[in-house]
Amino acid sequence: MPAPATRIDHFFSGAEARLDRWRELHRATQVWAAKARTGSDANARSAVSTALSELVSFEDFQAFPGHRLLAALKDRIKGGDAMGAARLVQRISSALMSRSYRSDSGEWEPEDESSGGGERQMPTAAGDPKARPYFEVLVVSPSPSTKWPGQIQNMRKLRRNLDAFIYEPVVVGSFEDAILGVMLNTDVQTVLIYDGFPFASTHNAPVMRQFLMATLDIKNDDLAPHDYGLRLAQAVKKIRPELDIILLSDRNAEVIAADPAAACISRVFYDVEEPLEIHLCILQGVQDRYSTPFFDNLVKYAQKPVGTFHALPVARGKSIFKSNWIRDMGEFYGPTLFLAESSATTGGLDSLLEPTGNIKVAQEKCARAFGCDEVFWVTNGTSTSNKMVEQALLQPGDIVIVDRNCHKSHHYGCVLAGAQPYYVEAYPMTEYSMYGGVPLRGIKKALMDLKAAGRLHKVKMVVLTNCTFDGHVYNTKRVMEECLAIKPDMIFLWDEAWFGFARWSPFYRGRTGMGARAALKEDFANPAYAEHYKAQVAKLGKDLNPKDKRVLDTRLYPDPKKAKLRVYMTTSTHKSMSALRQGSMVGVGDEDFHLVVENFHEAVFTHASTSPNQQIIASLDVARRQMELEGYELVMRSIQLALELRREVNNHPLVSKYFRMLNVEEMIPASYRGSGLRSYIEDGITWADALKAIREDEFILDPTRLTLVCGTAGFDGTQFKGILASEYEIQLNKTSRNSVLFQTNINNTRSDVANLMKVLVEIAQKIDKKLMSGDDTGRKAFAARVKSLMEDVPDLPNFSYFHDKFRDNPKGTTLEGHMREAFYMAYDHDGCEHVKLFSSEADKRARSGPPLVSANFVIPYPPGFPIMVPGQVIKPDTIEFMRKLDVKEIHGYDKNLGLKLIAPAALGMKSKKAAASRAKPAKAARKTKKARK
Incomplete structure (x- = not known):
């Protein structure tokens, strides 16, 4: 996907794209303020206006900074107040980054006005030292935009000190704008729909329209505006099913509520006859998702003075905090962990095996x-x-x-x-x-x-x-x-x-x-x-x-x-x-x-x-709880971070000499990509292309899985993983012969991405310096190492077939087998044998018998899947693959003993006849391998 552009339909990374635009505006206003002191600010001021125009369309779907602050900012820019504009942008940008606007009402006021008396007040619950959780409500209204500020004020007046949460309304006026709102605004938890709005957006959003038509099967047809409410509710649920939807209609509300298609709606109200009930319904919906029944009760349990006479000494922590020798464990974990420990299923707790509470x-x-x-x-x-x-x-x-x-x-x-x-x-x-x-x-x-x-x-x-x-x-x-x-x-x-x-x-x-x-x-x-x-x-x-x-x-x-x-x-x-x-x-x-x-x-x-x-x-x-309330935001951010990391690695002039992130076309053959999508970051690739692939292709690549090829830098996967862990404190899971796998998740931040890029640059610099300062012998050795890792790779073995002993129909050509029987035959010591992997016997028997029949699962890490299973006949390609493996960890294989096999005698075979075993399944396996290639 391209870098942030001016079109609003780049909603896949909407939250990050919006913050990037605020950063750009912040930089532009700082430059303008600096140049204004010297009187050479004409171009700088124009850059500010351009940056603001690219940002304004995003703000139509956000509560903060809101109309007042944006109006004040526009006035300062129009009036040539460079310093005032720079200060205000810095405050807004900082509040967005830190999210302080959620709890500090002063952030919503222009800096030269007193806080607390303006358009927005944020009361706190009596005696509650913490700010209440904040969210936003998307209001879809058929009213003209001139009436929206009054509508927002009326909703704010419904707030009470005893409310568990505080929310801010955001008003839009069409079907398409509502869709953009739920996609771009990750703070939205409830959608309040007033019947009677039109369909089309005033924004330029062609990809969003394609998404509506292709993915949601929704188009601007001949429906009357009053018929869009239910359709919009269904569309919102397909995009963000966790959201609560409230529909207000001036028609027969009871008829709409009885429609089976209205199952996606939390509550149907008749117009606005019960504003406080609507307010309470909004809060109740969020409370239902916020509630964590077991965790809430465990918190209460930990606060009780409980006497324990069950078999769990760490419960309540007395055996730890009163100990002369393990008190440091209690200091490390803190008392709450032990206060919340119990083997009881009563007293506010429940049984995981047979839950009833x-x-x-x-x-x-x-x-x-x-x-x-x-x-x-x-x-x-x-x-x-x-x-x-x-x-x-x-x-x-x-x-x-x-x-x-x-x-x-x-x-x-x-x-x-x-x-x-x-x-x-x-x-x-x-x-x-x-x-x-x-x-x-x-x-x-x-x-x-x-x-x-x-x-x-x-x-x-x-x-x-x-x-x-x-x-x-x-x-x-x-x-x-x-x-x-x-x-x-x-x-x-x-x-x-x-x-x-x-x-x-x-x-x-x-x-x-x-x-x-x-x-x-x-x-x-x-x-x-x-x-x-x-x-x-x-x-x-x-x-x-x-x-x-x-x-x-x-x-x-x-x-x-x-x-x-x-x-x-x-x-x-x-x-x-x-x-x-x-x-x-x-x-x-x-x-x-x-x-x-x-x-x-x-x-x-x-x-x-x-x-x-x-x-x-x-x-x-x-x-x-977290995923229902902020999973959408966190997941979209992790995808965006992955895209940025891909782009930075593959486009960096030095890092890309030695490392690269594999693209879609390298991970998925063209025959499984009917859409033709080759990359997420290639110039000219749009989200329309990505949507087509998601909708149609046999396989797609999850962008958050980043396979970094390190063999071109002379490192095998295990070696590079060790370097990252021991020298740079960067951890990862999976490796292959010449690659490592990074993955972004909801825990990652931009700082993590920046740190990884810094490390890759440092490693690339070391390689570059060593090659530049070294002699031809060193450079040839490096090239040979790269060739070994990138070209001299072993073929990947297929599953061969189960031995006749473990098949219902030995004369058949299908490949299923009774693996359980083979698994337990390995428990009979006398019925098993060992053959050294690097031996002529292994080669001879793999080619001509008696067959090598695995008694174990053999699982090398990497790649981490069984290359042998109990009852499988081991063929030469599997032997060769194992010999070329350069990994330290192979489960089910003891190099001192060799391959553990089920002995021919235990299989009821005579060695002279063993070579003829499994003709038909072997033929079927060869056909499968040929088709696969």
């Missing part, structure tokens, strides 16, 4: 926030969340279509449930030693192959990681749609461990599992959708034929009368929201959940601790 209410709030029917909190991470879902829904013998590169918890989940994994391969990015996402065609082919083999009825679930660690985001709606066309009762588990924040972006929400579920639910209820299915039946027949090659090349539509929406998502709340480590959630959107709810509870009892951490539970509650 405040945890139950808090989880219901969480379900509302994340668009689920049910939410279950988990205090031991998403690894456990995944295993809970899989154990609850899968039975021994069920087949699961699963990304082979998914998190290891899914592989272990198959072992626990006794399900047969059918591994599908993601597209490779061999040059960076990583994988992308699993192409939809590969998933469809797996399903159609199973159908051809008469085994489709055993397929229960599809498991995919969305988004991947490296930022590959699926077209979730399309995946579910086409899978349901093949098997209408399919269950989907979207592992969104790293993608929970996407719910709070209107542009990525549709790419989440629950966002796609909501869209499909709406589509299936639309009679027009059935026409797609009818056309498909006419073309391909009612029962899709596995032998019909057109099936894989055709976009499939399910029968909306038969398709069921059974969607689960797991998210590591602690990875992208303000929750303590191990805080996770399971989201349920399953229309048949009532049939499996008992199984699900049993799975919860199996995996959840009977002593869950109270602080983790409380942090999940608070994380939901």
Whole structure:
């Protein structure tokens, strides 16, 4: 996306773009003030006027600085008062940066007027030393703009000292301006809609109109102004579903309220007959989101004088603060942590395993926030969340279509449930030693192959990681749609461990599992959708034929009368929201959940601790509160920071010599980018291009995942990660052979970006200086190191196949297998053997047998996914890949012992016959690999 420009439709980074414009105006007025002293201020004054004109359109959607301050600023500029204008801009800019205007009424007054007696007063609650939380209400009014100041004053008069919050109205006068308001103003928590407003905005916002028409299916049609209110409410909910919407109508309010389409509206009032009730309704809506039932009760519990006779010595902290030896722990954490500890589920607390009180209410709030029917909190991470879902829904013998590169918890989940994994391969990015996402065609082919083999009825679930660690985001709606066309009762588990924040972006929400579920639910209820299915039946027949090659090349539509929406998502709340480590959630959107709810509870009892951490539970509650009240702002800011970091690294003359952030085209092959989008930061790329990609492409790249290539600087990923941590105190998670992954989240600031850029510049300077001052031998060694990291990379191995011992039909060509049986065969010491990785025996057996059959999961970090699973036949490409790995950590492999294998005798094989094993599955695997390449 280009740098901030004058058009208001750059709303994706609206909050940051606005602050940038205030910074520019501040600089311009300071220059003007300096030059005014010398009498050479003509050009400087013109620059101020230009900067102000670029800013004014943003201010139409903000409460602060408001009409009075802007009018005073314009007067000073018009009157040539350079010093006065500079002082006022500095005050306003500073108040915006520090957000002091939220609590200090003096910030709203021109500096030469007394504060507190002007247009805005901010009373504080009696006895409350802290400022009350502040928010803004977007008022959509059909009244002429000359009446808006009076309307604002009337709303201010409703404030009371006992109100828990304080809000400021912002008035707009059209449908499109209301949409711009909720996108640009991140302080808006409530939208108050007066019926009767027009559609079109007076601002130039072509991209916003495209967004309305393409994404929200809203256009300026022949509706009368009085019909726009309900339509606007629906549009606002699609953009920011967390907002409260109040509709005021001078027509039959009770008829509107009874309309099923009005479910998105919090309250319908008849015109303005009850202004105080409207005020209270606004406050109540915010209070409902602000309330954190479990955390609030835990705070109260910590203030009680409790006597504890349960098995938790740290509760109340006496064993710590009275200790002669561990008192420093109490001083480090403070007393509140221990006062809030308990193993009790009464006295204002609740049970996580069987919640009936405040945890139950808090989880219901969480379900509302994340668009689920049910939410279950988990205090031991998403690894456990995944295993809970899989154990609850899968039975021994069920087949699961699963990304082979998914998190290891899914592989272990198959072992626990006794399900047969059918591994599908993601597209490779061999040059960076990583994988992308699993192409939809590969998933469809797996399903159609199973159908051809008469085994489709055993397929229960599809498991995919969305988004991947490296930022590959699926077209979730399309995946579910086409899978349901093949098997209408399919269950989907979207592992969104790293993608929970996407719910709070209107542009990525549709790419989440629950966002796609909501869209499909709406589509299936639309009679027009059935026409797609009818056309498909006419073309391909009612029962899709596995032998019909057109099936894989055709976009499939399910029968909306038969398709069921059974969607689960797991998210590591602690990875992208303000929750303590191990805080996770399971989201349920399953229309048949009532049939499996008992199984699900049993799975919860199996995996959840009977002593869950109270602080983790409380942090999940608070994380939901924060995201409902400011998630939109925080997520949009993190995206903007990522875009800025990309631009700075790739455009810096020195840093870009040795490092670069991978662009969209380098992370996603052109065949999966129908939109043609190549980069987020390339000149000429607009948000219209990005919107098209988000809407249409099979995969998109999450901008907040920044893959930095460091191999061109002579560093492998692990080495560079260590340098950043040990020398510069910069931490990151993932590495590959020649790259490291940075990610921006709601915790990051511009200062973080600036610090990282400073570090990269310093490292690049050191490399540059060393190469410039060194001799040819040093430069050749550097070039050889870069070549080794960037060109001499190992091929990425595919999953081969399961040994016949672990297959229902050894003569078949489908690839599923009983991994659980193989997993437990490894427990028999006498039935296993070890073969050294760097040995002629490993080479000989991998080529001609007896087969090397893995007894373990073997997981190198990086890349962090199993390259061997129990029961898998190990082929030469996997051996070669392992030999070229230069990582220190490989789970499931002991270099002193070698590869742990299931011995041929335990497999019921004679060594002379072993080489002939698995002819057909091997052939199928070779075909899969050929197609993949």
